[in-house]
Amino acid sequence: MLRYLPFLLVLALWIYAFIDCLNTPEEEVRGLPKVVWVIIILLFGEVLVGPVAWLVAGKTRHAPAGGATPSQWHRDHRTEFVAPDDNPEFLKSLKDENKNENKNENRRDEKLLKDWEADLRRREDELKRRESGEDPQPPQG
Numbered sequence: 001m002l003r004y005l006p007f008l009l010v011l012a013l014w015i016y017a018f019i020d021c022l023n024t025p026e027e028e029v030r031g032l033p034k035v036v037w038v039i040i041i042l043l044f045g046e047v048l049v050g051p052v053a054w055l056v057a058g059k060t061r062h063a064p065a066g067g068a069t070p071s072q073w074h075r076d077h078r079t080e081f082v083a084p085d086d087n088p089e090f091l092k093s094l095k096d097e098n099k100n101e102n103k104n105e106n107r108r109d110e111k112l113l114k115d116w117e118a119d120l121r122r123r124e125d126e127l128k129r130r131e132s133g134e135d136p137q138p139p140q141g
Contacts, residue, residue, distance in 0.1 A: 010045075010048060013048065014050075014051050016051070017045070017050065017051030017052075017054045017055060018041050018042065018051075020054070020055075021034065021038055021041055021059075022038065024059055028060045029058060029059065030057060030058060030059065030060055031057055031058060032058070037054055040053060
């Protein structure tokens with residue numbers, strides 16, 4: 001399969017140059033008439049002379065419509081990175097988002113903490129009664 005790769009690449013370039021030449025308006029063709037370029041591409045396509053000549057010298061190349069290349073646009077519109085913990089807008093959004101969630105969580109956590117504290121007091125009282133020799137009450141619950 002690999003031995004056919006060079007042939008396929010030449011064929012692909014040949015087809016691309018031929019279609020590009022056919023689709024190019026006459027006023028954008030440089031040097032020779034469009035018909036002559038088509039003949040050059042077809043006759044010398046196998047040795048890559050025709051397609052390469054068309055791509056290099058046959059067509060007028062235009063700058064992008066916006067006047068800048070995409071990489072130039074990105075360079076000109078670069079934003080400075082700000083870490084999330086230094087970004088006041090991000091921190092404010094976290095506070096707003098968590099404000100509503102925290103109210104319900106805080107109530108649930110406070111109830112759970114009170115239950116744990118009551119259970120801890122009950123166990124401490126039971127342990128004190130055992131150490132003092134009193135009969136511990138049967139566990140409740």
